Structure formats: structure tokens, C-alpha cells
Amino acid sequence: MDFRLKTLTAREAASTEADALILLWPDAWDGSDAAQADPLTLWARQALVDGDLQPEPGQWLAAHRLPEVRPRRVVLVRCGDGSPRRVRQAVTTAFGALKAGAPVRSLVLQLGELSSLAVCAAAQAVAEASYRYTTTLSQPQPRALSAVTVGVARQEAVQSAFDEAVAIVRGQELAKEWANRPANHATPADLADAALALQSRSIEVDVLGPKEVAKLGMGAFLAVAQGSEQxxxxxxxxxRGAPKAVAPVVLIGKGITFDTGGISLKPPADMDEMKFDMSGAASVLGTFEALAQLRPALNVVGLIPACENMPGGRSVKPGDVVRSLSGQTIEILNTDAEGRLILCDALTYAQRFAPRAMIDVATLTGACVIALGHVRSGLFATDDGLAQALLDAGDAVADPCWRLPLDDDYGEALKSSFADVANVGGRAAGLVTAAKFLQRFVGQTPWAHLDIAGTAFKSGKDKGATGRPVPLLVRYLLDEAARIQVDTPRAPRRGRRAVTA
Known part of the structure; x- marks a missing residue:
């Protein structure tokens, strides 16, 4: 989809060639301060006076072939206080109204004086509302909308935020594409090809196979993969966006391309949703897509352990003990707790980059869904500054998370008589004990774990991937790049002598 940002008055928006126009109307504006009475504003003001548009956020009014308005269809929608949340809701509602008619191929989204965060929310909302998955359909109906003109009062004031929003949209859609694909169209090898397609001047990609992983000593990762023919x-x-001397942020995405549970087989109901178990990996790919667009000044490493978890003659069994890359031995009491096994080896591997921070992203526990539902991702962190940075980033882009505890006492549940640690600790506080397991493999590096089991995809009639937490990760990385710039001393300019007092 082609997004364009332009400085547009309401009159200019009304004269723009497009199939449809969405006009957002915040509570703070009654249109009386418009420099000249234009047909769009006059129509909207009269609707308010007549009571045809109620004041509640999300209320809308549609029109067809308004005089002196070039877009064929117009939707006027209330967006309350103009906050990103209200704007997102308003755009989603208005686009839903447009879906009832002929396909909309070009759209003007008139935002006026709304804030830069609201502009981001609007762009993401129209992308989400128009998204369609088509890859495995025999007669796909691709997305009709191909061009969106976003009209604002001052383009230069929101350009940076708009560019970020467009990059996030592209990253989210890449993440959704791969998470939505059935497992036979998204094997570990397919996921590696998707990563290789991201190679550019700023992104390098290496792919290791079973022999290389075995040579490294990733016994936990190998144990999960050994039951599958894939x-x-x-x-x-x-x-690479900064000098090599700048320590990278490492992102680690769980890449279980299908999870049957292994020998600890899952119940058949909704098992098809286990194609989404690589959503963490998909979000890392999506974040790198956005990095390639935005080119922030920092270094980032992405690690994706990708495999299937299948039952079979070679599958790991409950009670088996394996040796991880860290040297720690693990008793596998439940083969359906496999995500933490592949992540623990990736976390150990990550430390060779001497990172400034490590963040793993995983659809790790059903317990997180019970605790937080589908609104906030679960956040665990060993560093308060890292935790706050992720919380702030999520709030800024409407991709929120919630911090949960890592008390040492929770780790008692993971004790084993036959290995250094067990991979599960019972039902009580299951999302916390999963995080405590991972914490054993992070060393002293600041580390955060995002459990996205409740936020990475939707079930029911709207089943599909959400692309979260790409917005959160991108915003965090942009903020981190700004922090690096502040913390890095400037090199002295060449050609000048130092002046001594």
C-alpha cells in the first residue's frame, strides 16, 4: 500500500481525487475557526447542529456525491479527545462503513491538527482494517485499497512520526504474513528464506542447519527438533546502523513453526492455531523489515531458533534429560513446554555478542492468556530501566505490556532430582516459572521476556495474526538509538588543536 503525507486543509482534501474520504472530528474542534467555509466543513457542522452526528466517540455519518467534494464517498467520524486510542477506533469504524459499498482503492484520511501519535495510530488502523491474507487461497481477493493520502495541518511537524508508522505497518504485515501461513507453507526452511530475503546493505543474514547447531552444542534446541522430518x-x-564498537540489542524470537505438543500431545480442539507458535520469530522478521526502512543509529542482532515440535519415534520423551548450550542439564517433564528449550540455547548464544540488552519474544504460555487476556503482553525483566523503556514504548504505540514478578522463590518449582533444572514447575504461576527457567540462561546481561501468547493472534471469526509486538519493538529500538546518541561522547573534530587552560 502506498502511504502519502500531505499538508491539506479541509477544502484541499475535498478537492483531492480519491474513491473515498474519511474526516476525523475531535471534540475540541467545531469548525468555526476555518479560514473559509468549505463544503466539507459546512456539511459536517450542519450535521452536528442537526443532531445527525451524536457526540460519542466512534459515531459516524456517511454521504455519497456531496456537492463540490471530489471523493465519491465521505465518512465523518467522531474521535473524542483525539488520543491515539480514540483515533484508532474512529478510523477502524469509518473504514468498516466504507466496506459496505464498492471497493475503495484510493482514500483520503483527513486528520487536521491531530497529534503525531494520533497520525501513527490512524495509519496503522487503516492498514489493519484493509489487510487481507491471500497466500494459500485458490481465488484470492487481494486488498483493494492501494493508495492512502493522509492530510494534516503541517506535514513537517509529523513527518518523522508518519515515517515510523509506515515502517511499522510494513513490519507488522510481514509478521502477519508469516504467522498466518499454514505450517506446510511456513517450515523452518521457509522461515530462513524469508530472513534471507531481508538481506541488504544494512542487514546481514546467516542460517545454520542441524549439523552446525549440533557442533555448537545446542542440545535443548536439538531435542525439540528431533521428532520432526523438517x-x-x-x-x-x-x-548495522552504528559503529561496531556500539554493543547491539539482541532480539530472540521463538520459531516453533508448528507445535503438536510432542509426546505430551495437545488436545485436537484449536490445535490448528499452533501454526501461530512462531509469532515471536515473525515479529523479529517484521522488526528487521522496519529497521531497514528507518535506518536508526544502533546495532541489532536477531536470533530465531526455528523447528517443529512433533511426536514420532525419535521424539524427546517426558523424563529425558538433555544438555543445553550453557552446559546446564534439563529434565523434560513436559514436551509441550518446548519453547523455553529452544529459547534457552538462543539466549546462551546471544551472550557472545556482548549485548547491551537481550529481549526474547514468544507465545510461551497459556497461563499468560489467563492472566492478561488479549490486551497486554506479559513482560518480565531483570533490569528496571529496560522494563520501563519497554513499557513506555508499548504505551506510545498502543501495543501495551504489563510487568510481572521474577521473585527467586518462584524458581523453587523448577527443581529436579535428575538434572540441574526441570522444564516445567506445575500449573501454579506457570507464566512466571517459565520466565524463571529462561532467566537461568541470561547471565548478567539486562534481559526482558515478552510472553505474547494472548496478543500475537486472534481466535474465532476474526482468526489471524496481529503482528504484535512489532510496534513495541520498533518504538523501543528508536528510543534506544536516541539514548545511545546521548550516551556516546562525540569524537573531537579533526584539524583543531586542543585548547588547554
């Missing part, structure tokens, strides 16, 4: 892949992405 060979594992360990994907390493490097984004």
Missing part, C-alpha cells in the same frame, strides 16, 4: 534452522540477522 530440519531445524537457526537464523541470525544483523542490522
Amino acid at each position: 530440519p531445524l534452522r537457526f537464523i541470525i540477522l544483523r542490522y
